[in-house]
Amino acid sequence: MSSKKEQSQVPAHSKGSWSSFLKSIASFNGDLSSLTAPPFILSSTSLTEYSAYWAEHPAVFVAPAKESDPEKRALLVLKWFLSTLHQQYCSRSEKLGSEKKPLNPFLGELFIGKWQAGPEVGETSLVSEQVSHHPPVTAYTIWNEQHGVELQGYNAQKASFSSTIQVKQIGHALYTLTVPGSDEKERYVITLPNLHIESLIYGTPFVELEKTTKIASSSGYVAKIDYSGKGWLSGKKNTFTASLYKASEGEKKPLYTVDGQWSDSFTIKNARTKDVVDRWVVNENKTTPLTLAPLEQQDLYESRRAWSDVAANIQGGDMDAVSVHKSRIENAQRELRRIEKSEGREWERRFFSRIDEKSDNPEVQRLASSVDLVFEADKTGGIWRFDSEKAAGAQPPYHKTGGEGLGITE
Numbered sequence: 001m002s003s004k005k006e007q008s009q010v011p012a013h014s015k016g017s018w019s020s021f022l023k024s025i026a027s028f029n030g031d032l033s034s035l036t037a038p039p040f041i042l043s044s045t046s047l048t049e050y051s052a053y054w055a056e057h058p059a060v061f062v063a064p065a066k067e068s069d070p071e072k073r074a075l076l077v078l079k080w081f082l083s084t085l086h087q088q089y090c091s092r093s094e095k096l097g098s099e100k101k102p103l104n105p106f107l108g109e110l111f112i113g114k115w116q117a118g119p120e121v122g123e124t125s126l127v128s129e130q131v132s133h134h135p136p137v138t139a140y141t142i143w144n145e146q147h148g149v150e151l152q153g154y155n156a157q158k159a160s161f162s163s164t165i166q167v168k169q170i171g172h173a174l175y176t177l178t179v180p181g182s183d184e185k186e187r188y189v190i191t192l193p194n195l196h197i198e199s200l201i202y203g204t205p206f207v208e209l210e211k212t213t214k215i216a217s218s219s220g221y222v223a224k225i226d227y228s229g230k231g232w233l234s235g236k237k238n239t240f241t242a243s244l245y246k247a248s249e250g251e252k253k254p255l256y257t258v259d260g261q262w263s264d265s266f267t268i269k270n271a272r273t274k275d276v277v278d279r280w281v282v283n284e285n286k287t288t289p290l291t292l293a294p295l296e297q298q299d300l301y302e303s304r305r306a307w308s309d310v311a312a313n314i315q316g317g318d319m320d321a322v323s324v325h326k327s328r329i330e331n332a333q334r335e336l337r338r339i340e341k342s343e344g345r346e347w348e349r350r351f352f353s354r355i356d357e358k359s360d361n362p363e364v365q366r367l368a369s370s371v372d373l374v375f376e377a378d379k380t381g382g383i384w385r386f387d388s389e390k391a392a393g394a395q396p397p398y399h400k401t402g403g404e405g406l407g408i409t410e
Contacts, residue, residue, distance in 0.1 A: 042100060042101055042314050042322075043092070043100030043101055043102045043103065043314075044103070044307070044310070044311035044312075044314040044315050045092075045100075045102055045103065045311075046102060046103040046104075046105050046109065046111070046303040046306075046307055047102045047103065047104065047105050047130075047136070047138060048105045048109050048110070048111040048128045048129070048130055048138055048303050049102075049111050049128070049303055050088070050102070050138070051111065051126065051128035051138060051140035051142070052111070052113065052126055052128070052290050053084060053087040053088040053091070054084050054088070054140070054142055054151055054173070055084075055115065055124055055126065055142045055151070056084075056087050056115070056287040056288060056290070057080075057083055057084075057285060057287060057288065058115045058117040058121050058124040058144070058288050059117055059120070059121045060079065060080045060083050060285075061080055061124060061142070061144065061149065061151075062121055062122075062124070062144050062146075062147040062149045063076045063079075063080065064076040064077045064080065064149070064177055065147040065148055065149045065177040065178060065180065066147070066180065067180070068180045068181065070186075070217075070219040070220075070221070071221065071244075071255060073177070073186065073217075073219065074188075074215075074217050074219060074221035074223065074244055075244055075255075075256055075268070077175060077188050077215060077217070077223070078215060078223040078225075078242065078244055078256075078258070079258075079268065079278065079280065081190060081215060081223075081225075082225070082240075082242065082258065082262060082266060082280065083280055083285070085209070085238075085262035085263070086262055086263050086264075086282045087287065089195065089207040089209060089262075089263075090206070090207065090238065090262075090263040093205070093206045093207070103307055103310065103311075104136060105130035105133075105136065105138065105303070106130060106133065106306070106329060106330070106333045106406075107130055107131075107132065107133040107333065107337075107347050108129070108130060108301050108347055108349070108350070109129070109130040109301055109302075109303055109306060110127070110128065110129055110130075110299060110301050110302045110303065110350065110351075111126070111127075111128040111129075111302065111303045111304075112126065112127050112128070112292070112293070112302060113125075113126050113290040113291055113292045114126065114290070114291050115288045115289075115290055115291065116288075116291060117288050121144070121146070121147075122144060122145070122146030122147065123144070123145075123146070124142060124143070124144040125142065125143055125144075126140065126141075126142050126290065127140065127141050127351050127386075127391070128140040129349060129350060129351050129352055131154065131349050131352050131354075131381065131384050132156075132380065132381035132382075133333070135156050135158075135379060135380065135381060136156060136157070137154055137155070137156045137171070137380045137381050137384065138154065138155060138156075139152075139153070139154035139351075139352040139384040139386075140152065140153060140154070141351070141352075141386040147177075147178075148177060148178030149175075149176070149177050149178075150175075150176045150177075151173060151174070151175050151176075152173070152174055152176075152385065152386045153171060153172055153173030153174055153190070154171045154172075154352075154380060154383075154384040155169050155170060155171035155172075155192055155380075156169075156170045156171060156379060156380045156381075157169055157170070158170060158379065164196050164197055164198065165196060165197040165205075166194070166195075166196045167194065167195045167196065167197070168194050169192035169193065169194060169195070170192075170376050170379050170380055171192060171380055172189060172190060172191055172192060172368065172373055173189075173190040173192070174187060174188070174189055174190070174364060175187070175188040175190060175215075176188070185218075186217065186218055186219055187217070187218045187361075187363055187364060187367065188215050188216065188217045188218075188367075189215070189216050189364060189367040189368050189371065189373060190213070190214075190215050191213045191214050191215075191371055191373050192213065193209045193210070193211065193212075193213045193225075193227060194209070194210050194211050195207050195208060195209050195210060196208055196210060198237070206237075208227075208229045208237060208238065209227040209229065209238070209240070209262070210227050210229060211226075211227060212224060212225065212226050212227070213225045213227075214371040214372075215371075216247070216367040216368075216370050216371045217367070218363055218367060220246055220247050220248060221244060221245070221246060221247065221255075222244070222245055222246075222247045222251070222370070222371065223242060223243070223244045224242060224243055224245075224251055225240055225241075225242040225258075226240060226241050226242070227239075227240045227262075228240060228241070236261055237261070237263070238261045238262050238263040238264070239259075239260075239261055240258075240259065240260070240261070240262055240266070241257070241258065241259045242257065242258040242259070243255075243256065243257050243258070243271070244256040244257075244258075247370065254271040255270075255271055255272065256268055256269065256270060256271055256277070257269050257271050260280075263282065264281075264282055264283075265279065265280060265281040265282060266279070266280050267279045268280075292304060295308065300406055301406070306329070306406055307329075309321075309325040310322055310325045310326050310329075313325065328406075329406050332406055333406075349387075349390070350390060350391075350394045351386060351387060351390055351391050351394055352384045352385065352386055352387055352390070353384070353385060353387040353390065354381065354382035354383065354384060355382070355383050355384075355385050356377075356382075356383065357375055357377075357383065360383060360385070
């Protein structure tokens with residue numbers, strides 16, 4: 001007999017469309033993001049918002065910048081990264097009952113906000129921008145000036161089907177801090193995990209991570225995270241093991257080890273003494289809410305305002321209205337691209353610029369090479385970096401093109 005969790009959650013009136021959707025996935029030979037999902041599996045949230053999952057625990061995000069010992073700093077960066085996994089890959093299915101298909105962002109879409117976490121942590125800010133539509137790529141930067149911490153990165157997702165939906169994440173993240181008591185910058189290159197979708201047949205999809213990710217620091221430490229998943233080591237979903245070691249000594253001489261479930265809890269041990277030095281329990285660490293501008297004060301290209309009609313009708317179950325409002329945005333975007341092509345120009349990104357490997361920071365390139373990170377620029381529309389000069393001139397309003405690209409006439 002099936003357990004309660006394994007029983008189908010597909011609404012009776014949607015079973016036909018869900019079955020057809022699964023069949024179309026199995027036979028599809030392209031980017032799965034372009035497939036139209038049944039209404040009950042659609043999310044009212046745009047993919048540009050997912051960048052916020054990196055810093056919903058601002059105190060953990062800035063903690064490495066308070067530590068004077070480089071080994072302990074590297075451990076705190078690993079702890080912060082592991083603490084983000086629940087938010088990035090599990091929080092939506094817990095809140096909504098299952099993983100939903102997010103709205104596909106349009107080129108130039110923005111998601112901008114900040115976290116206020118008290119005087120000891122200060123203000124942490126976020127800018128997320130859709131820098132490419134074909135292929136879809138989101139770039140982001142998150143920073144805390146009070147503690148001299150910045151995270152930036154970009155990612156694309158390539159989805160395919162092989163017994164289930166497999167998702168390869170292309171891109172990377174770069175965490176930078178100011179070493180306490182100096183002006184020196186310490187950098188951490190972070191690779192992104194691959195994932196697949198479980199429980200599709202039951203209509204309750206959830207994310208499972210797989211394979212390995214690494215974090216390489218300019219201070220000489222490397223963290224390696226191995227994702228096991230359900231039925232491998234512990235029989236529990238979202239299982240992982242991790243270790244921190246000196247790059248010069250290799251992973252066979254770990255300094256710290258970590259194990260647990262990234263969706264629930266994990267334990268950090270000193271590998272030399274076997275002592276437990278820290279433990280993270282998801283339910284004991286509440287997230288800090290992200291503060292956004294009121295909807296009417298947001299720029300027309302900000303996610304919540306741009307998709308407000310679509311989101312409202314998804315939540316209200318009016319899929320005909322959803323189609324009308326989505327088509328309005330998509331058709332206006334196609335017209336913008338047609339005009340740009342005819343005039344021999346391309347959309348100007350607001351906060352990020354495309355660079356080539358030769359002009360990137362040599363230290364970042366060295367760290368990337370040390371963890372076998374390949375810059376697949378052809379699959380992400382380039383290598384994307386936050387552009388402080390652009391940002392300085394991109395105060396509200398963020399654009400001066402009106403609402404033509406969203407099918408709006410001001």
